[in-house]
Amino acid sequence: MVDDIVFWGLAVVAVASGIAVFRVDSMARATYALAVSFVAVGLALLLFGLDYLGVVVVLMMVMEMAIMAIYMIMFMGMNPALMPMSMVHGKRTSLAVAGLTFAVLAAGILLVDWPERRGAPAADLTLAVGRAVMGGKMLVMMTVSAVLFATIVSALVLALPRGRYDDDPADEAAS
Amino acid sequence: MTLQTVLLVAAALFCVGLYGAISQQVVVMVMMGLELMLNGVILAAGAFWWFLSPAPDGQVLLLVVITAMTVEMAMGFAVATLLHRSRGSDMTDMATDLSR
Structure with a gap:
């Protein structure tokens, strides 16, 4: 029960911060949002007992996002935390493709008769x-x-x- | 927490990343979309491992996915650096000739 609550909390954080990556108006905030999403997924892996891989994901992605923030400052030539930006093309097409892909994936996930678990974890x-x-x-x-x-x-x-x-x-x- | 619910969350992450990878114009933001897609793949692989076959092989597969993510980031940053140096821009629309 506790695992369920924690997982749903992490799932909401992961997806919401993932959406925030493309909604916030500065690249620095987008980087932080992506880091939060990765940390949430890394913590979710801990729920599966994947202690090593969960910690690897959290540590690696936090460092990677720090490097990404430095790249943005280098390339954008501005303070990325303050400058609003929106540089997208084909927004409606992209939304349609993403929505359609989610519908197909969700249909597969819900319709497939998944097998029972084989074996026990070490x-x-x-x-x-x-x-x-x-x-x-x-x-x-x-x-x-x-x-x-x-x-x-x-x-x-x-x-x-x-x-x-x-x-x-x-x-x-x-x- | 079931396999289906975890996979639905992973699919949502994948599709948000797909939207970003298709729609963004800045190379670094495209890379963020790809990262988010791989984030979903990692979650799905972890769920498959836990709910279907919790053998060590699945953990090795996850390590490979995480490595692929690292390689994608390193090469993406290198290409972004090259683009910025040669063209003074890191916009995808100004690098369409790379697809030829």
Whole structure:
């Protein structure tokens, strides 16, 4: 019963703050709203006993939203907490597509005859995921490691103003 | 709290994110929409794991989804930086040639 009340509270917070991301009139507030939505979902994962993943989601997304706020200040060239903004296109079409998608998903969720639960959760779920990652599912994590490394390299190549052997445009301008 | 109710909440989060990803003009706001969609996917994956098959494999799948979210953010920020440097703007309407 307590779990139900907590879940519904978190669900309302998650969806309401998700809507607020595209309703508030500044990017900084939108970032905070998205962070709140992620924290609510991370706490909901704790209700499922996913202590490790829930904490990972909360910590990671709070940090990510902090970085996002810095990006907005960098790119928008203004105080994003004070400047109202509304930069949308195809609002009605987007609303229609989102509404239709929700209707289809909701119909599937309610009409499908979901199977019964198979098996019981391990006594220590964090230990179980640790054993899986270091044992039978190690290939998955090794692949993820390579993907993350490739992401670091690709992001740097895209973001840096010069290549490995190019001159820095800033140095050229200074000279 | 049942599988259906959790999935409905996840679907709502996904669709709010979908609206944002389609409608927003600023690249960072589009990324926020994509993040919200993945937020819904994380919640749905957690619910599937808990209500259908609470084996460690499901937790590993969730880790992969969280990693995908991280990769999306890193590459999105890199592309936004590149766009801003080369065109002085981070609006999607000014980068339509990237789809060609």
